[in-house]
Amino acid sequence: MVKIGVQQPPAALKPDKEKEKAAGGDGVAGAVLLPPGAEEPGAVAQGRRSSLSGVCYLTMGLLVLLLGLVFASMYVYRYFFITQGYTPAVFAVAVGGCVVALPGLCCTPQLPRESVFHCGVLYEDSLYSPFxxxxxxxxxxxxxxxxNYxxxxxxxxxxxxxxxxDIIHDFQRGLTAYHDITLDKCYVIELNTTIVMPPRNLWELLVNVKKGTYLPQTYxxxxEMIATEHVSDMEQLGSFIYRLCSGKETYRLRRRGARRRISRREAGNCHRIRHFENTFVVETVICQKS
Structure with a gap:
């Protein structure tokens, strides 16, 4: 014999049916339930709009910064490089002259704090090279x-x-120092203002030579000088000469009286330093005291 029965619905489903009937009897629930962790569509859209606004502001800020750098570069190029004729490369002049580079752009371009010149000067020396x-x-x-040095x-x-x-002319101390690199010795003497031009005048001279408005003399x-006593107190020479001669044998010099030019044969115990610090070339002959 086969026994047939009808299974009763679970008790958990009865409240749901009752709720559906209370909602209208059409089987449609009155509220939509979202799974856990899901956000409402309105909040998602608002978050996306906030992110896009942040990206736009960041892009605009970077664009403004880039434009500022471009305009600043154009200003520097126009008013410092073009107006002042700045030459970034130093090159030689074929006929006696000087080329100037002005690194001190932090000060007024007309009168820079430091000026660096590379000079090539032609001159004649009948005693050393007559032919x-x-x-x-x-x-x-x-x-x-x-x-002022x-x-x-x-x-x-x-x-x-x-x-x-290496030579230093210190106009504040009124001293000149010669560092003979071959001998690695320093020599100090009173500044000869009849030969050495002051810094401002020398700067103007070299600028005019660079422009081609003036050519140096060819003579x-x-x-002539003689080395005398040894200098032990280097600090009394000033900071500029001290940096040049510190750690080197340093002697004072005394100028010789007027006499004829020393020939090559007579200069057995003498050394020559040729330099340009005026409108002509100067040959400083330093002789050891016999």
Whole structure:
């Protein structure tokens, strides 16, 4: 015998049916239930609009910064490079002259704090080279107008007969220092203002030579000096000369009286330094005391 029965619906479904009947009897619930963790569509749209606004503001800020950098670069190029004729590369002049580079753009361009010149000057020396015509002298000149001193570097000459040197003319102390690089010795003497031009005047001279409005003279002047006592207190020479001569044997110099120019044969115990600090070339002959 087979027994057939009808299964009763679970008790959990009865409340749902009752709720459906209470809602109208059409089987449609009165509210929509979302799964856990899901957000409402309105909140999602509002979050997306906030993100897009942040990206737009960031893009506009970067664009304004970029435009500011472009305009600043154009201003610097126009008013410093073009107006003042700034030359970023230093090159040699074929016929006696100087090329100027002005790194001190932080000050007024008309009168920079520091000016660096690379000079090539042609001159004649009948005693050293009577048949070779003109000789050429190269040097680097740094002019410090505010500090009122000049620094000259003379490299190894191509023609020989002269020593490479570093020279400082300190107009505040009224002193000149020669560092003979070959001997690695320093020599100090009172500043000769009849030969050495002040920083402002020398700066104007070299600028005019660069422009081509003036050409230096081709003759050479010789000054003769004798090394005397040893200098032990270096600080009394001032900070500029102290930096140049610190750690080196330093001697004071005394100028010789007027006499004829020293010939090459007579200069057995003498050294020559040729440099350009005026409208002509100067040959400083430093002799050891016999």
């Amino acid at each position: 070779k015509g003109q000789l050429e002298l190269h040097e680097d000149v740094k002019i410090y107008i505010e500090e 000049e620094q000259i570097n003379v490299p190894v000459p191509q023609f020989g007969g002269s020593d490479p040197a 050479i002047i010789q000054e």
